[in-house]
Amino acid sequence: MYYPEELVEEVRERNDIVDVIGSYVKLQKRGANHMGLCPFHNEKSPSFSVSGSKQMYHCFGCGVGGNVFTFLMEYENYTFVEALKVLGDRAGVKLPELEYSEEAKKAADLKTRVLELYKEAGKYYYYQLRSKQGEEALAYLRNRGLSEEIITKFGLGYSTKYSDDLYQYMKKAGYEDSLLRQSGLFTMEESKGAYDKFWNRVMFPIMDGNNKVIAFGGRVMGDGVPKYLNSPETIVFDKSRNLFGLNFARTSRKDYFLICEGYMDVIALHQAGFQNAVASLGTAFTPQQARLLSRYTKEAYLTYDSDGAGVAAAIRAIPILKEAGLSAKVIDMKPYKDPDEFIKALGAEEYQNRIDQAMNSFFFEISVLERDYDLGDPEQKTKFFNEMAKKLLIFTEEIERNNYIEALSRKYNVSYDNLRKLVNRYGAQMTVVNVAKETRDREKEQNAKKGKPEEGMQKSQKILLTWLIDDSKAFDQIRGIITADDFTEELYREVANMVFEQYESEHKVTPAKIINRFESKELQTEVAGLFSTSIQLEMTEAERRKLFADTVVRVKRASLDIAYKKAIEDNDIMALQNVMKEQHGLEKLHSSLNHG
Structure with missing residues (x-):
């Protein structure tokens, strides 16, 4: 800890935890405590408890807990010192500027030092893009239609053709091998020595919601493989818990987010004026990313590639978004593959039209399901209606389910009563199965408890x-x-x-x-x-x-x-x-x- 304990306690005491957390989470007084929906996992019934008397929080659902510093560190991905400074500013407590000796710097918090190293690497890549060595990479970005303004905004850079260029730069800057190894930017082998993870690639800095560089993505120049390469996971980077472009999208003041598949799609959309675009990081969309989004919006528009892989990715993402409490719509990119191609061909105005015409996610799922059946064949059509009925069980509220049954009965020219009976029949079957499963699970849990x-x-x-x-x-x-x-x-x-x-x-x-x-x-x-x-x-x-x-x-x-x-x-x-x-x-x- 870099500040006296008395000063840390003063900052904590002057930041009431109910007020601080209440600015992030809707809380309601329940007895001695305040309760709300946990911001760290998806839930429908509040299990997140904040105690004013204890000045701590605890979720009885997922088990997270701590004091006001812990909350900011977990919610905003701050280091302890960052959380201390934010809360100090909030309470009007001036923290002294501390100077560190070289020895103290080496002993400083690992996470802080890795973030510092990534910031330095981002500057290095940015400089190389504008050097003679980066001419080809800069030309590539310009040929992709990116302006100087957008290149600068996203801090795009270039890793040179030399396989240890960044390593030598960091060594000269005074960083020791133990830290460089933990940063994920270098590979260190006894036989080959140390070399850079990224070389001869256009570099995309990946930032957290607070504009801190936490990783990089690199697009190879030429025919090398893999085409795109991401930083490995480190103490500051978990790809399942971050989104490319979130640092800009969170301040866009839009009431919905656009979810893309790749870096270039996000950048193209931002350049076209859609500042609320984000993308997952070289992986399928995750529940953690959905919960991250739910902090800033309640509605997401999927703007994935229009090919089979993109459709499959959208189908996987829809239930994840719903589980996190987000409503979802799907944007039709046809006849173009992705947002980047679409905007180049038809422009921002037509893309906005596609947003306005985006399909309800459940209707999108049904339209994809329909492709597997020949509705001109009575047997195939019956199978399709049965599968559709099963899908309608996702709606637990009867009035909502009936509204969807009515809409689908009109679309597919089937009797509302017949479709509703089919849905109810499957619902009854599911209830029997679920009750049996719950009984088995409860018995297993009780037996496990007896054994411990x-x-x-x-x-x-x-x-x-x-x-x-x-x-x-x-x-x-x-x-x-x-x-x-x-x-x-x-x-x-x-x-x-x-x-x-x-x-x-x-x-x-x-x-x-x-x-x-x-x-x-x-x-x-x-x-x-x-x-x-x-x-x-x-x-x-x-x-x-x-x-x-x-x-x-x-x-x-x-x-x-x-x-x-x-x-x-x-x-x-x-x-x-x-x-x-x-x-x-x-x-x-x-x-x-x-x-x-």
């Missing part, structure tokens, strides 16, 4: 930690009975130590402050989970006392069992006698806690 008693102990320890931060009177009740050493899991024990220390010094526990002492987002999420165990609120006082007594005794018994085994292994008679004495007193302890 240690998970029950972990839950008891989580309940106790949650109880301690929710009710400070609990510290007095367990004084002399439970210590941090009674928590059997290493992380639980470490967190318990912090909880007890903070209570002793401050007479209160602030979970967000403890979360802050863990550097990785993964650990912060796990720690937040320790403070977020659900304790049923609708309990009588007697039921609460019994649950508390049961939990304390269960945690203590597990700790004593471990101590008992250790005493036997060490042949420590005195320790064994002490443990047995405490074990015999557990029933009395339970009674005293239960009767308060």
Whole structure:
């Protein structure tokens, strides 16, 4: 950590987590907490809880959690220092400008240093495009119809024909091999030495939503293979969680996004004035990319290639978009292959017309399904109607499903009542199958739980930690009975130590402050989970006392069992006698806690 802990705490305390998260996620007050739909996974019922008293969040669906810093790091893909600066600015806390020695720079956060290296690589490629070596690459881009303005906007560049050009440049700039190896921009072999991943390629910087270069795509000059090459995944780049062009599209102020297949399509659309175009990164469209889009829009227009592969990709993307809560439409590119070709041939105005005429995604799916059947053949036509009926079951709302049945019955000249009966028949069959599957899954889950008693102990320890931060009177009740050493899991024990220390010094526990002492987002999420165990609120006082007594005794018994085994292994008679004495007193302890 590069800033004093007191300053970090001041920034955290002056940024109420409910206000900060509320600016990203719609929250509603539910009891002591605020609830909303989790921004990190798709859900229809709110399971994302934000606690003002604990100054932390936790999703009971996917398990993410942390404090206000964790949220910004996860949502905006910030480093800790970036999140600190953003929240500092928000709260009016001026952070000192820190100067780093060369040694301190080398010890700095790996992610920050990789981002710095990528920024430097982007500058290098940009310069090479405008050098004598880049003349052919620059001519290629101009021949593709790109203006100087759009080339500059997207920071396009060129990797030279020399296979270690960037490596030599980075070495002269002072970057060490260990960092260069982790950047994904170089291959290092004992026999061949170090060489660049990209050479003799037009370079497309891939930026995150905050305009930081996190990877590159390269289009080979000439007939080399592969034609397009992307950076491998690194600490700063996960291709399934990023979109090319998002940094521009997110500020376009359009109420829908255009989803393309390639870099050139995105760039061509931006040049034509469609600033809301993005593309997936050398992979099929993913649920993570859909959830990323859902932060900025509720509607997506698929503008994929018009060939068979493009149609298949659109069919795969539609349910993914719907699952993320996005409505989808499909743009017809025919007779041209892609948006780049289309705009060159017919212009931006005609492309806008195609947007206006875009097909409802479900009707598109039906039109693709229709291609597999000869509707002039009664048998084929019947099969088609049966498959269409099955697809209509995707609509769980009866009124919406009936509207689609009505529209399709008109289009295909079939009786509304007959089509509706067919849909209902398949629906009834599906219900029977689903009930049987749910029963089997529930039995499997129950059997799995029976086979894992240690998970029950972990839950008891989580309940106790949650109880301690929710009710400070609990510290007095367990004084002399439970210590941090009674928590059997290493992380639980470490967190318990912090909880007890903070209570002793401050007479209160602030979970967000403890979360802050863990550097990785993964650990912060796990720690937040320790403070977020659900304790049923609708309990009588007697039921609460019994649950508390049961939990304390269960945690203590597990700790004593471990101590008992250790005493036997060490042949420590005195320790064994002490443990047995405490074990015999557990029933009395339970009674005293239960009767308060």
